[in-house]
Amino acid sequence: MPVYEKTNLNLALRVNVALGVVFFCFFIIGLRLWYLQIVKGDYFREKSESNRIRIVYVRPPRGLIYDRDGVVLAKNRPAFNIELVPEDCPDPKQIIKRVAQITGQPAEKLMAQVREHRKRHAFEAKIVLKDVSRDVVAKIAARRYELPGIIITVTPARDYVYGDLAAHVLGYIREITNEQLQRREYARYRMRDLVGQYGIERVWEKFLQGSRGAQAVIVNATGSTIGEAWFEPDKPGRNITLTLDVDVQRAADEALKDQAGAIVAMDPNSGEILALSSSPRFDPNSFTKELSAAEWAALQGGKEKRMHNRAVQGTYPPGSVFKIIMAVAGLSEGVISKNEIVNCPGYLNVGNRLFRCHKKEGHGAVNLFLALVQSCDVYFYTLGNRLGVDRIHDYAVRFGLGTPSGLELLQDNVTGLIPSTAWKKARFSDPENQKWYPGETPSVAIGQGAVTVTPMEITKAVSALINGGFLMKPYLVRKIESSDGTLIDDDFQPQIMGKVGVAPEVLSLVREALVGVVNDPRGTGKRAKLSPDLDVTVAGKTGTAQVIGAVHGITSKEFKDHAWFVGYAPAEKPEIVVTALVENGGHGGAVAAPLVKKVMEAFFYKRLKVESISTNGSN
Numbered sequence: 001m002p003v004y005e006k007t008n009l010n011l012a013l014r015v016n017v018a019l020g021v022v023f024f025c026f027f028i029i030g031l032r033l034w035y036l037q038i039v040k041g042d043y044f045r046e047k048s049e050s051n052r053i054r055i056v057y058v059r060p061p062r063g064l065i066y067d068r069d070g071v072v073l074a075k076n077r078p079a080f081n082i083e084l085v086p087e088d089c090p091d092p093k094q095i096i097k098r099v100a101q102i103t104g105q106p107a108e109k110l111m112a113q114v115r116e117h118r119k120r121h122a123f124e125a126k127i128v129l130k131d132v133s134r135d136v137v138a139k140i141a142a143r144r145y146e147l148p149g150i151i152i153t154v155t156p157a158r159d160y161v162y163g164d165l166a167a168h169v170l171g172y173i174r175e176i177t178n179e180q181l182q183r184r185e186y187a188r189y190r191m192r193d194l195v196g197q198y199g200i201e202r203v204w205e206k207f208l209q210g211s212r213g214a215q216a217v218i219v220n221a222t223g224s225t226i227g228e229a230w231f232e233p234d235k236p237g238r239n240i241t242l243t244l245d246v247d248v249q250r251a252a253d254e255a256l257k258d259q260a261g262a263i264v265a266m267d268p269n270s271g272e273i274l275a276l277s278s279s280p281r282f283d284p285n286s287f288t289k290e291l292s293a294a295e296w297a298a299l300q301g302g303k304e305k306r307m308h309n310r311a312v313q314g315t316y317p318p319g320s321v322f323k324i325i326m327a328v329a330g331l332s333e334g335v336i337s338k339n340e341i342v343n344c345p346g347y348l349n350v351g352n353r354l355f356r357c358h359k360k361e362g363h364g365a366v367n368l369f370l371a372l373v374q375s376c377d378v379y380f381y382t383l384g385n386r387l388g389v390d391r392i393h394d395y396a397v398r399f400g401l402g403t404p405s406g407l408e409l410l411q412d413n414v415t416g417l418i419p420s421t422a423w424k425k426a427r428f429s430d431p432e433n434q435k436w437y438p439g440e441t442p443s444v445a446i447g448q449g450a451v452t453v454t455p456m457e458i459t460k461a462v463s464a465l466i467n468g469g470f471l472m473k474p475y476l477v478r479k480i481e482s483s484d485g486t487l488i489d490d491d492f493q494p495q496i497m498g499k500v501g502v503a504p505e506v507l508s509l510v511r512e513a514l515v516g517v518v519n520d521p522r523g524t525g526k527r528a529k530l531s532p533d534l535d536v537t538v539a540g541k542t543g544t545a546q547v548i549g550a551v552h553g554i555t556s557k558e559f560k561d562h563a564w565f566v567g568y569a570p571a572e573k574p575e576i577v578v579t580a581l582v583e584n585g586g587h588g589g590a591v592a593a594p595l596v597k598k599v600m601e602a603f604f605y606k607r608l609k610v611e612s613i614s615t616n617g618s619n
Contacts, residue, residue, distance in 0.1 A: 171199020
């Protein structure tokens with residue numbers, strides 16, 4: 001029988017090793033728990049809360065914009081967006097494809113839309129479809145169970161009630177840009193906020209915007225909302241009442257129709273803008289949806305330049321409208337008198353240059369009254385030579401030409417140009433070109449050559465002529481109110497920017513001639529006469545300004561003359577001044593004067609209606 005040696009198991013050692021391993025495991029687990037709960041506790045707590053509670057920012061309703069009589073021009077409407085929360089979506093690409101199938105949209109387009117929002121906070125949604133119809137909302141809502149991560153949000157969107165009416169005044173809103181987010185004035189804004197980018201929407205952004213609200217919603221594992229934790233209400237933007245009269249503005253817009261040009265209507269005594277129209281126009285409502293690169297390029301560029309506000313940005317030679325300033329300067333400086341006669345044979349020689357009158361056979365013997373009524377060029381060539389370019393420049397600047405209008409509507413302040421000897425020296429480096437030659441003055445005297453103005457400048461200048469010599473600052477806002485009607489600011493009073501420093505009798509003489517322009521049988525502005533039942537006398541001045549191509553004999557449409565007319569009424573006590581410019585329209589008396597008539601008739605017929613209602617009501 002074999003003999004086995006007894007083995008020493010050393011159980012105590014084995015138990016100790018086992019216990020050591022167990023304690024080590026517990027130590028590792030405890031260390032891990034300490035790391036997760038103490039060191040990384042805040043991180044995971046936030047992560048956990050993010051899966052349970054979402055902060056949803058609530059866009060405030062933007063302030064409303066009214067006309068002077070309380071007619072709503074810009075309001076808000078609900079817009080439905082389809083959005084994606086990537087953290088709640090197992091396969092974003094597949095979900096986007098499914099949304100594309102449901103809505104009939106190209107999947108590539110939707111993916112590109114989602115990729116645009118790269119910078120965002122955790123669990124912040126990305127827009128898939130913006131401002132969709134209720135039909136699309138219903139289709140998505142019916143299939144929510146198969147679209148994890150997809151949510152439907154409702155935000156206020158801008159609604160410009162009358163489409164393109166006063167588009168260049170109201171402006172538009174769009175999502176804030178990265179460049180804007182870097183600026184101090186946009187410090188409280190976030191990505192995807194809608195801000196004013198043009199017109200009144202931009203200038204008065206800080207009042208119209210309001211303050212966003214916040215809502216903490218409780219969500220489940222699939223991202224669906226199951227409750228609300230807390231809510232901080234938004235504060236609506238403030239409402240702005242403009243000086244615009246919607247009826248006068250409509251008349252101005254309709255008068256221009258498809259013609260390129262501008263119309264400005266202003267109260268000459270206060271500077272309140274009653275209408276400011278630029279054509280071609282754009283529809284601000286188009287900016288509430290996504291614009292393609294081609295659509296944006298079409299708005300910004302091309303021959304139409306729809307985003308270009310011709311009333312305040314367009315600079316044009318004023319043509320014979322400038323003769324108003326020439327007459328004031330000549331009388332004030334004593335180089336002409338009321339009754340002095342100048343013979344017009346149809347041309348004037350200055351040195352070796354021949355300057356022709358628009359009437360080839362000439363006007364014959366004319367005084368100041370007839371020279372303005374018939375717009376005789378030879379008379380003003382003669383007057384220009386007597387004055388000299390620097391005195392012409394002085395009086396033009398006194399009336400606000402070539403200087404900022406004061407209207408706060410654009411980021412870039414555009415002004416016209418009134419040449420002078422100093423201007424020419426500054427412009428040219430060659431000493432030979434720096435000299436002002438006598439042959440350059442006649443063109444300036446009839447509003448040609450280097451002279452350019454904006455329609456707003458002409459409106460402001462004629463207002464000074466008829467209100468006693470005061471340069472009034474044009475303005476567009478009458479008052480600002482909170483959403484509940486509490487008055488915030490109504491301190492928008494007329495402001496005098498300067499005085500022209502011209503004797504009242506001089507202004508009176510020129511005004512007398514401007515009445516003749518419209519009402520004298522020989523006048524060039526007869527088509528500005530109003531309907532007889534209004535019993536309102538109109539005064540004004542026509543202008544036909546050549547463009548450079550016409551000077552060189554080019555006859556295509558884009559080189560036709562610009563048509564001007566500036567008028568005011570009633571002539572004896574003006575309440576409104578209207579300037580109309582039609583690019584390449586032809587003769588001012590034939591083309592621009594009827595436009596001014598339409599705008600003035602809208603103004604005076606409305607006043608007549610109001611007076612009639614007031615009279616009947618008092619009876």
